[in-house]
Amino acid sequence: MQPRFSLSIGTKIFGIASSMLGLLLGVAYLNYVRIRQVNHELIDIAYYLAPLTEDIANINVHVLEEEIHFERMIRYYTIDNNNQANGNNNAKASDEEEAFKERGERVKQDIATAIALADKAAESAYSPEDILEIARLRPLLEVLASEHQNLHHYSLDIIERLKASDPEAANLLATQITDFKDDFDHRIQDILFELTTFIEQSAHHAQVTEQRTLTLSWWLTGLASGIGLLFSAWVTAGLVRPVRRLVSNTEKVEQGDLTVEVPIYSGDEIGQLTESFNHMVSKIREKEQLKATFGQYVDPRIVDTLLGQPNSTEGSQRQMMTLFFSDMANFSKISELLTPTGLVTLINRYFTLAAAPIKEHHGVINQFVGDAVSAFWAPPFVDSADHAKLACYAALEQFDQLTKLRRSLPDLLGIRKGLPEINIRIGLASGEALAGNIGSEQSKSYTVLGPVTRLAEKLENLNKVYGTRILMTATTRQLAGDTIEVREIDQIALSGTPEPIYELLGIVGSTDNRLLMLRDCFQTALEIYRGRSGEEAISRFEACLAIIPNDGPSKYYLDLITSKSSFLSSSRAT
Numbered sequence: 001m002q003p004r005f006s007l008s009i010g011t012k013i014f015g016i017a018s019s020m021l022g023l024l025l026g027v028a029y030l031n032y033v034r035i036r037q038v039n040h041e042l043i044d045i046a047y048y049l050a051p052l053t054e055d056i057a058n059i060n061v062h063v064l065e066e067e068i069h070f071e072r073m074i075r076y077y078t079i080d081n082n083n084q085a086n087g088n089n090n091a092k093a094s095d096e097e098e099a100f101k102e103r104g105e106r107v108k109q110d111i112a113t114a115i116a117l118a119d120k121a122a123e124s125a126y127s128p129e130d131i132l133e134i135a136r137l138r139p140l141l142e143v144l145a146s147e148h149q150n151l152h153h154y155s156l157d158i159i160e161r162l163k164a165s166d167p168e169a170a171n172l173l174a175t176q177i178t179d180f181k182d183d184f185d186h187r188i189q190d191i192l193f194e195l196t197t198f199i200e201q202s203a204h205h206a207q208v209t210e211q212r213t214l215t216l217s218w219w220l221t222g223l224a225s226g227i228g229l230l231f232s233a234w235v236t237a238g239l240v241r242p243v244r245r246l247v248s249n250t251e252k253v254e255q256g257d258l259t260v261e262v263p264i265y266s267g268d269e270i271g272q273l274t275e276s277f278n279h280m281v282s283k284i285r286e287k288e289q290l291k292a293t294f295g296q297y298v299d300p301r302i303v304d305t306l307l308g309q310p311n312s313t314e315g316s317q318r319q320m321m322t323l324f325f326s327d328m329a330n331f332s333k334i335s336e337l338l339t340p341t342g343l344v345t346l347i348n349r350y351f352t353l354a355a356a357p358i359k360e361h362h363g364v365i366n367q368f369v370g371d372a373v374s375a376f377w378a379p380p381f382v383d384s385a386d387h388a389k390l391a392c393y394a395a396l397e398q399f400d401q402l403t404k405l406r407r408s409l410p411d412l413l414g415i416r417k418g419l420p421e422i423n424i425r426i427g428l429a430s431g432e433a434l435a436g437n438i439g440s441e442q443s444k445s446y447t448v449l450g451p452v453t454r455l456a457e458k459l460e461n462l463n464k465v466y467g468t469r470i471l472m473t474a475t476t477r478q479l480a481g482d483t484i485e486v487r488e489i490d491q492i493a494l495s496g497t498p499e500p501i502y503e504l505l506g507i508v509g510s511t512d513n514r515l516l517m518l519r520d521c522f523q524t525a526l527e528i529y530r531g532r533s534g535e536e537a538i539s540r541f542e543a544c545l546a547i548i549p550n551d552g553p554s555k556y557y558l559d560l561i562t563s564k565s566s567f568l569s570s571s572r573a574t
Contacts, residue, residue: 016041016241023224027207028399031217041127041206045199052121052134053195056113060188066103067181070155071095077163097159097401104152111145117310133198138559140191151221242270258285321378322430322476323448323456324363326354327400328371328463329423337420342413347371349412350422353405361390366448373455376448378435388430390480392504393427396469427459428472428504432480455494459501466490468551470504477502485511487519488526489553518547522554534561 003266021082076093118141121134151428249260258281264274328334328350335343351368358365358375362382366374375394377387410416459471466489473494477486486502494501505515525540544554 003005019227024229025225027217027220029502031213032219035210035213038209041209043126045202045206047121049121049134049195049202051298052114052137053125053192053199055110055117056188056192059114059144060185060192061109062106062110063185063188066107066152066377069096069100069103070159072158074528077133077159080199094387100155104148107144107148110140113275115145121171127202130203137191137195140187144184144187144191147187151181151184180209195205196407223327231251232234232360238444242274246274249277253281253284318432318434318450319378320384320387320430320479321376321435321448321452322387322428322479323433323453324358324373324375324377324391324426324428325453325460326373326395326397326424326426327460329425330421331371334420334422337418345412346409346420349408350405353401354398354424355392357401361394361396363390363394374453375432376435378433388428388476389428389481389483390474391428391476392480392484393507395428395504396506398424398426399469425463426470427456427461427463427469428470428476429455429459430451430473430476431455451495462492466556468501468503471506474500474502474504485516485519486555487522495551514547518544518551521547522551525554525557529557530560534564537561 013289031540034393049444073093073096076096103162115138118134118138122131122138199375202300235252238321243263252260260281261278262274264278265273284548287406335347338346354373355365358373361377363375363377364381368374375391377391379387381388402422406422409419409422413419429452431452433448433452435448436446438447438449455473459473462471463469468489471489478485485503485505485508488505491498491500493499505511505519521540521544525537525544528540529537538558541561545558
C-alpha cells in the first residue's frame with residue numbers, strides 16, 4: 001500500500017545535515033566572536049601596551065645615563081676648582097656636559113613619543129580597560145615631562161655655578177635637588193611597574209577568555225550533537241518498519257531460503273532497496289546453482305575462474321607450468337607409531353602448514369593424496385614468467401613449516417617421548433600440461449594433465465636415492481633463472497633422453513656459504529667421477545663430506561664408486 005505522505009530518505013538526510021550545519025555555524029559564529037575579542041586584547045598588548053612599556057623603559061635608561069653624565073661633570077668641575085686648573089679635566093667636563101644635554105633631549109623625545117602613543121591608544125584601543133589604563137597614565141607622563149624639564153634646568157644651573165667657581169652655591173642646589181631626583185626616579189619605576197603588571201593581567205584575561213571559549217565550544221558542540229541524535233532517531237523510527245521486513249527476509253536468505261521475495265509498498269528509496277534486494281536474491285540463486293557444480297574445489301581462484309568461464313573445458317589449453325609434489329618420508333612407520341586420531345591430527349596439521357607457503361606464493365593446491373601434496377603454478381593464477389621461481393620459493397619454505405611442525409608435536413600429539421621423526425621430500429618439474437575441469441557430469445575436478453605431473457612425483461621419489469630434499473628438472477632450473485642456487489646431482493632419462501637433475505639449495509643472496517662451498521666442491525668431484533678417475537673422485541667426494549658430513553649425494557657416489565671397485569676386483573680375481 002502506497003503511503004499518503006512520506007518524505008524521501010534524501011529529504012530526511014538533508015534535513016539532518018541542514019540542522020547540524022546550522023548548529024555548527026552557530027557554534028562557529030560564537031567562537032568567532034569570542035576569539036575576535038581575545039585577538040583584540042592581544043592587539044592592544046602588542047601595539048600599544050608593550051610599546052608604551054618599552055618607551056617608559058627607554059626613558060628610565062636615558063634618565064639614568066643623564067644622571068651619570070651629571071655626576072661626572074660635578075666631579076670634573078670640582079677637581080678643576082680645587083686644583084685651580086682648567087686643563088684636561090675641563091675638557092672632559094665639557095664633553096660630559098654635551099652628553100648630558102644630549103641624554104636630556106632623548107628623555108624629552110621618549111616622553112613625547114610615549115604621550116603620542118598614549119593618545120593613539122586612547123583613540124584606537126579595543127578594550128575599555130586598556131583605554132582607561134592608558135588614559136590614567138597620560139597625565140602621569142605629562143607630569144613626568146614637566147618634572148624632567150625642571151630637573152634638567154636645576155642640573156644645568158648647578159653646572160653654571162661650578163663654572164663660575166661658586167662651589168658653595170652649587171653644593172646647596174645639589175643638596176636641594178637630590179630628593180627631587182629620587183622622587184623622579186621612583187615615579188618612572190612606578191609607571192613601569194604598573195604597566196608591566198597591567199600587561200600581565202591583560203594576558204591572563206585573554207587566556208581565561210580563550211579557555212572559556214573552548215569550554216563553550218564543547219558545550220555547544222555537545223548540544224548540537226544531542227539535537228542531531230534526536231533528529232536522527234526520529235528519522236530512523238520512520239525507516240524501522242520497512243527495514244525490519246528486509247532484515248527478516250535477509251535472515252531467511254542466510255539460512256538458505258532463496259525463495260523469498262519482499263513485497264514493494266512504496267516508490268521511495270526503501271522501495272528501490274526492496275526491489276534491489278529481490279534482484280540480488282535472484283542473482284544469488286543463479287550463483288548457488290553454479291557453485292553447486294564446483295563445490296568440490298578448494299582454491300577460491302579456481303572457483304572464480306570457472307564461474308567466469310562456464311565452458312571451462314572448451315577454454316582449456318596446454319601451457320607451460322611448474323608442478324610440485326611432496327611426500328612425507330617413512331610415513332608407514334610413522335602411522336604405526338600413532339593412534340588413528342593422532343595420525344589424523346598430525347596429517348591435518350602438516351597439510352595446514354604445507355599449504356601456507358604454496359598459497360602465499362600464489363600456487364594452486366591440486367589435491368592431497370594420503371600424506372602427499374600436489375600443487376601447480378600456471379597462468380592465469382601467476383605470471384607466465386614467474387611460475388618456476390615461485391614454486392622454488394614455496395618448496396624452500398616447506399622446511400621452515402616443517403620446523404614449526406616438529407616443535408608443535410609434543411602439544412599436538414600429547415606426548416614428549418617417542419615422537420616420530422618427520423621429514424619430507426619434494427619434486428619440482430616444469431613443462432607443458434593441460435589444466436582444466438575434468439570429470440563426469442555429476443562430479444568434476446579441476447586438475448592438471450600431462451607427463452610433467454609424473455616427472456614431479458618421480459623426482460620426489462629420487463630424493464630417497466640421492467639423500468636430497470628438493471630435486472628439480474633442468475627446465476625448472478632454467479625457468480627459475482638467477483634467483484636460486486642449485487647443484488647438479490646426476491643425469492638421468494626422465495622422459496627418454498638423459499638430462500641433468502638439480503638439487504635446490506636456496507635463494508640467491510640468502511643461501512648458507514657452506515652449501516655454496518659444497519656445491520662447488522661437488523661439481524668438481526662429479527666431473528672427475530664422470531672422467532672415470534675413481535681414486536681422485538673418492539678424494540673429492542670425501543672433501544665434500546668434510547664440508548657437510550651428512551651430504552647425501554656425496555655418500556651416494558662414494559658408495560657407488562666403492563661398489564663398482566669391489567665388483568671389478570672380484571671379477572678380476574675370478
